[in-house]
Amino acid sequence: MKDGEFAIYLGKEYSAGKIEKGKIVLRSTDIEDVKNGFEPCKPFNIKYIEDKIVCMKFVNSPEITEYFIIRTMAFYKGFEFQVVEKTEDKLSIEATGGDCREWKRLGMKCIEKYVYQKWINKNEAEIKIVKENLKL
Known part of the structure; x- marks a missing residue:
């Protein structure tokens, strides 16, 4: 990753x-x-x-000549999450902010204030690499 x-x-x-x-x-x-x-x-x-x-x-x-950030994103059950860790067959997805009731409904655990995380199988999500140019 x-x-x-x-x-x-x-x-x-x-x-x-x-x-x-x-x-x-x-x-x-x-x-x-x-x-x-x-x-x-x-x-x-x-x-x-x-x-x-x-x-x-x-x-x-x-x-x-260019300055950018790359993030691995997962589309899971209608929501977009950042992938923060991965193994061969699993992804750890994270939500910061948003509606905590939705994150709890998805089985996500609160790991710190306003941050929810969950391990999912890779085949449960669509993975997308996002590149965003940053200002210098």
């Missing part, structure tokens, strides 16, 4: 995040990116990225 914020820098896609106005951190799993000014770092994992992050670079937003 590939979810999260991403940026296109020098024609290549990177896991990314805004750190302050006009500044973006790029995270790479490819140590060869040090040739493009990335700094090696202690390898670490972040959610939804399979390989370890091995180098990072801080850039100004004008250096980025």
Whole structure:
């Protein structure tokens, strides 16, 4: 599952995040990116990225050609939910806000205030990957 914020820098896609106005951190799993000014770092994992992050670079937003978020969505029993976790045959769907009576009717559990979650079989939902461009 590939979810999260991403940026296109020098024609290549990177896991990314805004750190302050006009500044973006790029995270790479490819140590060869040090040739493009990335700094090696202690390898670490972040959610939804399979390989370890091995180098990072801080850039100004004008250096980025595209900045976007990818979300995996599930259409389940007439509602659209964000997929927050998955296994080979199951999905964990989440609702934030909305009508809690509906979420309870669907068998969802309240995991924190206004957040409801449920594991479902993959074949019970239609899956859609949504890409939304973000402002730099």
